[in-house]
Amino acid sequence: MGVDASTENKTDVRAPLAAAFPRHEQTFPALAPQEIARMRRFGDIRTYKHGDMLFETGKPGLGMFVILSGHVAITQRDGLGHVTPVIDQGPGQFLAEIGQLSGRPALVDGHAEGDVDTLLIPPERLRALLVAEADLGERIMRALILRRVSLIQGGVGGPVLIGLSNSSGVIRLQGFLTRNGYPHYLLDPQRDHDAAELIARYSPSPTDWPLVVAPDGTVLRNPGESELARKMGMLRSIAKDKVYDVAVVGSGPAGLSTAVYAASEGLSVAVCDVRAFGGQAGASARIENYLGFPTGISGLALTARAFNQAQKFGADIMIPVEVKSLDCSRDDGAFGLTLEDGEVLRARSIVIASGARYRRPEIANLADFEGRGVWYWASSIEARLCSEQEIVLVGGGNSAGQAAVFLSGHARKVYMVIRGGGLGASMSRYLIERIEATPNIELVFNTEVVGLEGIADASLERVRWRSRLSGEDSTIEIRNLFLFAGADPATDWLNGCGVMLDRGGFVVTGAQSEQNQGRLVPPLETSVPGVFAVGDVRSGSVKRVGGAIGEGAQVVAALHGFLGDTAKPAL
Numbered sequence: 246m247g248v249d250a251s252t253e254n255k256t257d258v259r260a261p262l263a264a265a266f267p268r269h270e271q272t273f274p275a276l277a278p279q280e281i282a283r284m285r286r287f288g289d290i291r292t293y294k295h296g297d298m299l300f301e302t303g304k305p306g307l308g309m310f311v312i313l314s315g316h317v318a319i320t321q322r323d324g325l326g327h328v329t330p331v332i333d334q335g336p337g338q339f340l341a342e343i344g345q346l347s348g349r350p351a352l353v354d355g356h357a358e359g360d361v362d363t364l365l366i367p368p369e370r371l372r373a374l375l376v377a378e379a380d381l382g383e384r385i386m387r388a389l390i391l392r393r394v395s396l397i398q399g400g401v402g403g404p405v406l407i408g409l410s411n412s413s414g415v416i417r418l419q420g421f422l423t424r425n426g427y428p429h430y431l432l433d434p435q436r437d438h439d440a441a442e443l444i445a446r447y448s449p450s451p452t453d454w455p456l457v458v459a460p461d462g463t464v465l466r467n468p469g470e471s472e473l474a475r476k477m478g479m480l481r482s483i484a485k486d487k488v489y490d491v492a493v494v495g496s497g498p499a500g501l502s503t504a505v506y507a508a509s510e511g512l513s514v515a516v517c518d519v520r521a522f523g524g525q526a527g528a529s530a531r532i533e534n535y536l537g538f539p540t541g542i543s544g545l546a547l548t549a550r551a552f553n554q555a556q557k558f559g560a561d562i563m564i565p566v567e568v569k570s571l572d573c574s575r576d577d578g579a580f581g582l583t584l585e586d587g588e589v590l591r592a593r594s595i596v597i598a599s600g601a602r603y604r605r606p607e608i609a610n611l612a613d614f615e616g617r618g619v620w621y622w623a624s625s626i627e628a629r630l631c632s633e634q635e636i637v638l639v640g641g642g643n644s645a646g647q648a649a650v651f652l653s654g655h656a657r658k659v660y661m662v663i664r665g666g667g668l669g670a671s672m673s674r675y676l677i678e679r680i681e682a683t684p685n686i687e688l689v690f691n692t693e694v695v696g697l698e699g700i701a702d703a704s705l706e707r708v709r710w711r712s713r714l715s716g717e718d719s720t721i722e723i724r725n726l727f728l729f730a731g732a733d734p735a736t737d738w739l740n741g742c743g744v745m746l747d748r749g750g751f752v753v754t755g756a757q758s759e760q761n762q763g764r765l766v767p768p769l770e771t772s773v774p775g776v777f778a779v780g781d782v783r784s785g786s787v788k789r790v791g792g793a794i795g796e797g798a799q800v801v802a803a804l805h806g807f808l809g810d811t812a813k814p815a816l
């Protein structure tokens with residue numbers, strides 16, 4: 246089913262995209278003739294006649310075009326038929342955004358204005374150019390990133406979501422797209438004329454919300470993340486016969502670091518993540534203890550840089566893809582990762598970087614309110630829902646502290662419910678001081694949340710907590726409850742493959758493992774040769790962004806050793 250997006254050009258209610266390009270010079274730099282001459286060896290000449298499309302929204306891009314002569318008009322087009330001019334590009338300018346590093350679908354249309362000569366550089370040659378031509382590569386890479394940022398800010402090129410902004414389906418899909426750095430746009434079904442037209446045409450039932458309109462006009466009803474990602478071309482099928490040097494499970498800081506170091510040293514790398522790049526760090530509003538960022542950086546901003554960097558070096562990143570099991574038998578010489586759709590990804594070595602998953606405290610009927618008032622993340626999407634409200638946040642660790650400080654800027658009051666009698670043992674000093682200095686955070690010690698009330702599957706209305714000292718219950722009117730009650734290792738997919746886990750379920754590595762005794766093993770290798778573990782999932786790791794990133798870098802030397810890679814660069 247689909248909307249006829251081609252019939253007419255409608256007036257766009259959004260701000261013109263040009264307004265979203267604050268760093269214009271860096272976003273659209275012009276290349277000097279001698280720079281273009283240096284780029285010629287990476288591409289081929291392509292010519293176009295007036296009106297020809299060079300690339301089209303939603304269709305896989307051919308790579309980066311450098312305009313040699315003539316002009317190309319860039320326009321944005323959504324699935325509802327809105328077409329808006331973006332910019333006109335002429336000789337010396339180049340056409341691409343970050344998705345072209347991996348041949349992803351274009352997010353805008355580009356058509357020739359008059360005759361146009363271009364140099365077309367396909368994705369793998371573009372990656373080679375960025376690495377080989379350091380100065381030029383830096384300018385191009387910066388422009389590709391800034392263009393994606395502008396497209397995200399303008400909601401250009403991605404799907405249009407139609408649904409209420411506080412509905413669980415909209416929050417789920419917005420969270421998925423935002424955490425994966427993908428543009429999208431939300432229309433309110435009650436206020437927007439286009440949305441009303443579409444609803445009249447498709448008469449959605451209550452379970453169909455939200456509707457999602459893809460750039461080609463296809464309408465999806467309440468799609469899952471995988472369905473949406475496939476429709477948008479974010480996710481491609483794996484190459485059946487390909488055997489990667491290394492497959493990494495998880496694209497949190499540890500997995501991304503492994504991907505950057507392994508791919509930059511010439512290994513072929515696949516990375517799978519069930520949710521989004523960034524892992525737990527992606528949920529952090531401000532990381533203040535990562536080296537080199539004295540004013541702090543959001544987890545999303547830090548890991549988005551790493552995500553782009555890994556793609557620049559050619560890592561194949563597949564999101565959202567859940568790894569269901571690991572086959573270590575190596576009958577055909579390679580390890581096998583069975584994915585959620587039954588496909589098998591094969592690799593000569595494996596890096597387990599699946600980190601940890603938030604813990605669900607034992608509260609009766611918790612599941613009735615998940616995504617409907619009970620949250621495990623505190624991003625700007627969830628924060629918007631708390632505006633001027635009182636909220637409850639459970640947890641006494643650093644992640645809870647960061648979330649409390651962040652949410653206190655949006656909510657009227659944050660009740661921070663903590664099982665213990667203090668914060669000193671579980672939280673960094675700088676966060677404790679910040680919490681103490683924030684007047685609208687109230688600390689409720691020696692207390693547990695024991696009950697939730699409201700309309701099941703619709704909205705949370707009240708939270709009941711119990712004092713662990715007096716046993717007394719209190720009930721408070723609360724629509725949003727945030728749970729930061731710790732995390733368990735994400736290792737269930739390793740069942741039966743022979744990788745040894747400790748009593749807490751974390752992966753045992755190096756000499757700690759019984760199977761490894763008497764064997765000279767690298768510190769990050771598990772009990773199965775060729776299978777390594779890094780980051781929070783590893784028994785004894787420090788559970789910090791810096792530690793995860795360090796281990797990702799360190800494991801690459803061990804990978805070279807296992808793979809017997811003679812091409813390993815000298816240090």
Ligand SMILES: Cc1cc2nc3c(=O)[nH]c(=O)nc-3n(C[C@H](O)[C@H](O)[C@H](O)COP(=O)(O)OP(=O)(O)OC[C@H]3O[C@@H](n4cnc5c(N)ncnc54)[C@H](O)[C@@H]3O)c2cc1C
Pocket residue numbers: 494495496497498499500517518519520521522523524525526527528529530531532533534535566567568569598599600601602643644645647648735738779780781782788789790791793
């Ligand atoms: C809110 C919050 C704030 C934090 N703030 C800080 C901070 O300020 N400073 C600091 O140093 N640390 C902080 N941390 C801790 C830090 O984020 C973690 O130590 C770090 O993210 C661990 O990285 P990782 O890559 O090992 O694992 P994770 O970040 O847990 O990433 C693991 C990834 O694996 C994926 N995955 C799991 N199972 C599968 C599967 N079967 N198939 C496919 N994919 C799978 C997950 O989706 C996830 O993306 C914070 C944590 C939280 C939750």
